[in-house]
Amino acid sequence: MDLWQKLRVHINEFFFENYPYIALYSGVGVAFTAYLHYQWQMHHYDLMHWKHLTEAFSQDIDCFQLAILLVIFAINAIFVFIILSIYLKPGQGNPDDGGEMSLPEIKDRYARFILLRLIARLDRIHSKISAKRKTLTFQHCARAHANMAKAVALFRKDARKLILPNESEILMPIEDIYGVAEDEDRLLRRSGYYKLIIDTTDDTVKALFNAK
CATH class of the missing domain: 1.10.287 (Helix Hairpins)
Incomplete structure (x- = not known):
């Protein structure tokens, strides 16, 4: 019973401290799923279609271009992470710091x-x-x-x-x-x-x- 209570406390603290990230990733997942569902309903693009499209893309793309895209994506991901850490994470910084509050x-x-x-x-x-x-x-x-x-x-x-x-x-x-x-x-x-x-x-x- 104590183990279950501790597990509940840890889960509550995890969601309380990381809800901005969870909301962002959940929103991205919902948007991606909705896009796939829309393509299936309108054009009948199933998973095999996306698999073939990915294989054709991987054959045509240049490795150097792919590396540049990955670097740009990593920079953007780091930038978004910093923004979320500063402005969205609850309890960020010390709220009792007189230098930040009047x-x-x-x-x-x-x-x-x-x-x-x-x-x-x-x-x-x-x-x-x-x-x-x-x-x-x-x-x-x-x-x-x-x-x-x-x-x-x-x-x-x-x-x-x-x-x-x-x-x-x-x-x-x-x-x-x-x-x-x-x-x-x-x-x-x-x-x-x-x-x-x-x-x-x-x-x-x-x-x-x-x-x-």
Whole structure:
């Protein structure tokens, strides 16, 4: 069972980290298959036709020309790979790097993270309680209440940095004060919490921080 769980995690991480490449190659495969199907429907060009065409082409083409074409294709493939790596791969670069993000963007990312982490923890606690509703005991409720209190306390501890940073925190680098735990951030993204539309303004954080 543990092996199956680990395999699922690895598969999810693979698709999460490489979905642009998978989408590109799948699109190319679909387009190529659609072209072959179109040629078969319109002109009855089956696989044997393409085989004979390839053999005739290989007899007529010059080896030097083929080498030049392969070099050009390799250069284009490398160029496309670099573009995809820079602009499409999720998590590329360090999002906590203050040199790439302004202070408001860093604070907004941090606020969104601590809010979504609070929502995710409360959601998991609620799910566990709901799953045990037929055998629910006082101990289950007390444990759930304690876990909720810990989640809220952690949120308040981190939210204070946004609202009332102390003198030592003000002197620290921005990425150290408002850094985001990458492992928890990836888990929140995989679980779909980042798809939630939430307000991350200072007023929202202050309202939750000072909630009675």
